Amino acid sequence: MNPPDSPLKVAVLISGRGSNMQALAEQARDFKIVLVAANKPADGLDIAEQAGIETCLVNQANYDSKASHEAALAAAIEASQARWICLAGYMAVLSADFIERFSGRILNIHPSLLPDYKGLHTHQRALADNKKLHGVSVHLVTPELDDGAVIAQMQLPVFNTDTQDSLSQRVLVLEHMLYPMVVNALASGALQLGDSTVHWQDKSAAHALLLPEGCHLILG
Ligand code: GRF
Numbered sequence: 001m002n003p004p005d006s007p008l009k010v011a012v013l014i015s016g017r018g019s020n021m022q023a024l025a026e027q028a029r030d031f032k033i034v035l036v037a038a039n040k041p042a043d044g045l046d047i048a049e050q051a052g053i054e055t056c057l058v059n060q061a062n063y064d065s066k067a068s069h070e071a072a073l074a075a076a077i078e079a080s081q082a083r084w085i086c087l088a089g090y091m092a093v094l095s096a097d098f099i100e101r102f103s104g105r106i107l108n109i110h111p112s113l114l115p116d117y118k119g120l121h122t123h124q125r126a127l128a129d130n131k132k133l134h135g136v137s138v139h140l141v142t143p144e145l146d147d148g149a150v151i152a153q154m155q156l157p158v159f160n161t162d163t164q165d166s167l168s169q170r171v172l173v174l175e176h177m178l179y180p181m182v183v184n185a186l187a188s189g190a191l192q193l194g195d196s197t198v199h200w201q202d203k204s205a206a207h208a209l210l211l212p213e214g215c216h217l218i219l220g
Contacts, residue, residue: 011077085196
């Protein structure tokens, strides 16, 4: 396999604690995080800085429009020479213009088995519906919220005893395995993505992951 661009340069966008960003940084094998940017003061920026990663706070509170904020964010990403953008708990909806500018090169991690439970409060909603299965998805970003092609998912059983906290913690463990696996696969050429197409050229690294009992990996 020939890596498309080695190491693949990635920018990670966050808004808060940054645990997925940290998992990406710690498990980066074939890619390099060249920028961690946040749209508001975020604990994850400190974590990234301590890991020696370039950080940038593009505080949306300092901009008078979404367009001007996104223009500054896009400029920071372009200056970093990142080829791919990973949204990791980035709590703002990106405009169609921004997504178009980086078309087909933005990934997101969402804590549900898409297309179920787009949007917020996914664990709470899964519990309220008495779902027996829940999980996490990594998908391509399109202008529709949480709607782009699913690249990979991890599924877990919901226990009768689960609370929102216990469920979100168990899902988070899977998130921290799934996102680095996907980005490493993209960087190594094992995963090929088009604007709306997902092709797994080599599934071996994905299937080599040791998942917690009862959990399953589903490749898009
Ligand atoms: C994660 O659950 C992620 O799936 C969702 O937002 C949360 C961010 O957590 N999009 P963290 O900042 O990565 O710890």
